[in-house]
Amino acid sequence: MKKVASVALAVAAVAALNIPVPASAATIKVEYVYSGTVKESGSEFTCPTGQVMTGRSHNGDENANTTYQCSWILVDGVRVDVFTGEWFGYAKESRSNFSTPLDQAIVGRRHYGDENGATEYKTGALYWQGQQVRISNRTWTGSYTESGHTTQAGFNQVMTGRNHSGDENGKTQYQYGTVTFAG
């Protein structure tokens, strides 16, 4: 597996997101901490242990690089565990439409070849001190042109889906969901 390892440990710009909440509710923070770059074609990327995907950018065709952003999730200042399984969701990239299973976030993506190649995802379920953390209010973004775009999760959101049609000039949309925790 050829993995271009240009890895920047980005210090979270999100550190200032300390919103006041009622004392009884859990405070949730999705904090951007890692980015990794791989060649789009013939590569796979998985967020580091305990992190989920919150952004992606790509400029060019399948031979160009793709950068992924990963974040960890904190509930009352304590990290959420991310529990991942195997790759699945096999689909041809040129008409792929992926959404994670219930209450799971994307943690990895792999893609082979060009737009006719296959794309698969790895997803993670979220647990905080043994209790399940949920993902609600899933929404799709507008369309980006795959060959030159950057997408990033909104406040307290994680990536839960992606669809793409056509080649690198085709359109890509992302699905994001909001992290919630009942306690």
Added chain:
Amino acid sequence: MRTYSKAVHAAMVAASAAALAVVSPAPAASAAAVTIRVVPAYSETQKESASWFVCPTNQVLTGRSHHGDENADTTYTCSWIFVNDEQVQVSIGDWSLRYKESNSSYSSPPNQALVGRQHIFDENGWTWYRSASLSWRGQTVRVIDPVWTGNLKESNHNYQTDTQRVLIGRAHSGDENGNTRYQHAYVTIDA
């Protein structure tokens, strides 16, 4: 849907908040009645002679169907297990040793469920299985009361577990006209 009343005394204790706080070391949620559901959530179809399948995160195998020989498609069904509407955590292990498909019998280790199968070639090819252990809020989810089905003809069958059960094993003898049996079991948690 199967509802467990946990130990009767626990329910009685729950009636008294003060007593619960003193007596019960377990979180309130696991001291009350627990509802366990097995809910189909995902299916995928692959060519039998080159199949490599593992259920998505937090799901276990609950069905398989096949119609035809090794060149025909096999469809796998995966399900969630919910305890009080919260997903059971599925921790997948390694692939099993390989078995010759024409004379294979696999059962998951104790308290584990099937989550994957791979197979290459025809009945003389190899089959591997993958199992997983199950937990809920850090507590082991147990897999009990294993039962084998009767013989199903491999070349034309569709087996799905009952709503309370998961697959834990499979046996096959002969080619696509041979018989296939599935082993299934209940999931439960201790009081």
